[in-house]
Each structure stands twice: as structure tokens, then as C-alpha cells.
Amino acid sequence: MISLTKILTHAFEKDESHVHIEMKEKPYSNPYLVGVGLGLVLLAAFVIMGRGLGASGALSTAVAVTVNKIAPEHTSQNNFYKEYIGDENTNPLMDWLIFQTLGVLVGGFISGIISHRVKKGIEKGPRISSKMRLIYAFVGGGLLGYGAKLARGCMSGQALSGGAVLNLGSWAFMMMVFAGGYAAAYFMRRQWI
Amino acid sequence: MNAPLFKFEYFNTDVSLIIAFAIGIAFGIALEKGGFGRATILASQFYFTNMRVLKVMFTAIVTAMLGLYFLSVVGFVDLSLIYLTQTNMLPMIVGGLIAGVGFVIGGYCPGTSMVAVATGKIDAVVYVIGMVFGIFIFGEMFPSIENFFNSGFMGSVTLPAYFNLSYGFVVFLVVLMAIGAFAAAEWGEKKMAAKAGKEKQ
């Protein structure tokens, strides 16, 4: 695992300085306008589908389907996996969230290409090595995957979508995410600033 | 016309998947344009140097909320048919804390990590692998935490229902809160920038 991160980081050591310069040079759109745009996309999802956006759900489905392929008896005992596999009538991968997530990949890529922002690299602050960054990325991802499943959603599903419909649990979740983030920020400052 | 369109069967499930893809593309474009494909920008939220996350997120929430509210009031949208995740208070609080910590450590959330992967960020790829791992651990641990997962069940409850306020009033409060948060964010950013400027000198 450590050697893997070494290989990955070594390949991109050269790009470190690039990342800093780019950050100052590329202006991003007015955040409020972007927010309105995002809000309209979310509204479209509500009006057309009666549901909000999401992200972690697609990954959960992928995990559940994979585990199911390897050990079906195991998943049949497990209520969490079962929910994502559904019944035998429909292919669990023909899932709304999976298609939406694929769209996010495509959309992000298109927007990146148009703005010349697609570039291989590692996002990190100036005081940390790439290797550590990747380790943190893995740990952070793990925590977020776990926490999001515990809370039945992530930022997109709970905070954004649930927030817009004034869902009690979603707002509680959102507040806690900010709380947890700010609490951990002090300890992580090496990584970012 | 009635909305949500899908729930009134204007089109079938297969078409809905195409729509999912289209909406996803729009979602991805919006996120990338907002700068959310970069962990450094996302993380700066927590150091008060760049409050984009707060601004974009709350603006999006307010926009969608206002849109949904007014479309429902005029009768175009049937609000009761919009999906409302059930509230399990304690797991959501704990999950939120864990997710928040994960956010700052990892630098992404699931949606933004996808955009980052699409724009070539290796740390995002590692992050996604981490997420898959985290979900897997959760799945494996599930039988033992299933009770906790289902605890604090409150059904599908909205803020207005819980606090016994009218829906419109809560909408108003949320708008006020958002505007207040934005003003504070702008002020905070200016202060941090001034501080940084002073330090440079």
C-alpha cells in the first residue's frame, strides 16, 4: 500500500509547482451564480423525478453488487446489501443514481475540458508531501463512505437534496458535517494551508 | 401537467435513466464550474480562506427550496410525492460528524470527488477507493450496528412539521439564515485576505 502511494506520487512530483500557479490564475465563476445553477439542476430533478440528487448511493450499489457476485449467501443475510441489490426482477445496476453519477463524471469532464482545467495532478497544500496526501485521501474517503452510509446519505443526497425539502434529518446531518469538518480542520491544517 | 412528472407516469423507468444521465451531466458541470473539483478549494472552507462551499451549497439549497415551494403552492408540483428520506436522528448526527471529519481529511465529498476524478486528480481516485472501502466496512459491520442504524427513527419529518411552524415561515427563516451566513462569509473572507496581505508585508 505504501509502495503504491510512492509510485503514484513519484509520477506527479513534478506537477506540484504547476498546481499552485494554476490556482491563482484560473478564476472560477461567481459562487452564488453557480449555486443558483446547481439549485436549478436540483429543482429539475425534483420536478421531473420527484427525487433529489445523490452520489454515495451509486457507490453503495456497486459495492453491494460486487460483494453479491462473490458471496451471494453473505449478502442475502445482510440487510444493508440486500437493499441495494433489490429483487431478481431488475438489474440493480440499472439504477437512477448510477446513471446520474456517470453523468457527473461526464459533465465534470466536459466542463473541465472547456475551461482547460483537466490536468493530472494531486490536490494538496504546500506543507505536505504527495504521499501523505494520498494516504489522507484514502482515510478521508473511508471515513466519509462510512459516515455517509450511517447517515443514509452524503452531501449531495442529504445536505443538498434533503436540505431543499427541509428534511429534519438532512439539516441535522448538514450541521454535523460542518461541525465535524471545522473540528478536524485544526488537526489537518498541515495538509491544506 | 403535473409534477413530479415521473410519478405521474409521463415516462417510464428506462427514460428516467436517460434523464438521470442528463441531470448528472448538468450536476457535474455545475460542480466543476464552481471549483468543487479541487480538494484545496473545498478544504479552504474550513480555514475561512475560501467560503465557496458554503456559498454554493446554501445558494443551491435556497434556490431549489424556493422553487419547490412556490411550484407547490401554485399546484404544479405535488409536494407530498417528493421523496423525503426518513430521519434517524442519532445515526445521522454521528454519521454527519464522521463524514465531516472525512471531508476535511480527504478533501472531497462523494459528488465532488467524481468531478475531480473526471478532471484528472489522482488524490480523488484514491479518495474514491477509500470510499468504496469505507462502504464495504460499513456493509460488513452492518449486522452488528443494524440496531444503531435504525435507532432514533422519526419517520419522514420536515422542519416545519417538527417545529410546528408553517412551511412558508420556515422558508423565510432559511432565506434569512442563508443571507446572514453569506454576509458573514464575505466578511470572514475579507478579514482572512487582509490578514494574509498584512503577513506578506
Next chain:
Amino acid sequence: MKKFFSNLTTNQKLGGVALVLGIMALFAGDPYGGTTIKVNEKDIALSTVGNSDKVSVTELADWIIKDRADFELIDLRSEEKYNEYTIPNSQCIPLLQLSASELQRNQKIILFSDDDVASSQAWFILKSKNYKGVYILDGGLNKWKENVLFPKAPINGSKDELVQFEKMKEVAKYFGGQAQTDSSITENTTLIKLPTSTTTKTKTTTPTGKKKKREGC
């Protein structure tokens, strides 16, 4: 005044719009359409159950035989009457409890009672609450008994009528009834109760009866 507006930054304009909308929200009312029914006099006069809102008993019989599940069949009578005999696959929601029921606005709902009176009332209640797919069973349970359970042979009927009658004989048998072939109408007063495994429906919140799809994140 105009200068004031043009001098505002984009952000301030956005904030202003949001604030205005927020204040409007204070007065705009309940987005759920409420439980109070606002009725317009003209609408009352104009709205009558049109022919397109009716379902004939033979049509319904056909759908049940074909096992169609895309509608909710509602028996508006009391529970005792419902338990005595009802049309298969129906739910019992007495008229008084209709507003409190879990019926959703996008479901196809077919209402019936003994005759057309209660079902028309129910139709009106649901229509004023903006329900879209509301129908009444034309003639109600009385017609059902007359045409489906105990169809009478047409006297001096045309070929078409006779063919139709043969078909109705089978339909009647399916529902546990019996075709009346002699000219003296013998009314069968003991009604056969059909297997009730399908009549007691668990009230699901998914209108189409498909597996409940996760719609969260």
C-alpha cells in the same frame, strides 16, 4: 431609484431577490394543498362526473380477470358490508375516512358503493383535492351484481348480444356468480364470497406496486 438598483452588485441583486421571495413565502400559504377544500361555485355547477370518469362493470371485470394492477379499487361502504361481499382486489375505505387515507394524487382510483351516490360524492371530494385519476364504477355494486355476477340472457337477442352473453357467462363463473338463463328471474340472494387473499390489500405507499425504490443518496 433606478440608479440605486443599477448600482447593486450581482450578489446583492441575488440576495434581494431571495429576500423578496422569502418574504413572499410568509404569505404564500401551505404547499401541500391543505386539507381544506376551496371550492368555486361555478366549478361545482360545472363539474359533474363525465362519461370519461366512469368505468363500466364489464370493463372492470375484464381488468380484474386480466390481472391488471395499475389501479386502486376502493369500496366506500362500511366494513361489515365489505366483509360480507366485495369486488375482488378492492380496499375498504369508508367514505368518511377517504380524506385521511393514504391515496396518492397520481394513482388511478376507481370508487364504488352500492349505487352511484356515495361514489359520486367521493369522486367530488377527491377531485377538489386535486386528485387526477378518479373514476366511479358506473352503477356501483348493484350494476356489478346485475351484469357481472348474474347476467341475464337476452330475450330474442341479436347474434352479437348472444355472443356477448356467452362471454358474460364465463365472467360470471369466474367471479362466483351464475348466469340467469331462464326468463323468470330467480335472484340468488346468497352471495358467494370469493377467496379473500386478494381483497385485503396491504396499503403500500408505492402506487405502481413495484418494489420500493430507494430514492435517497
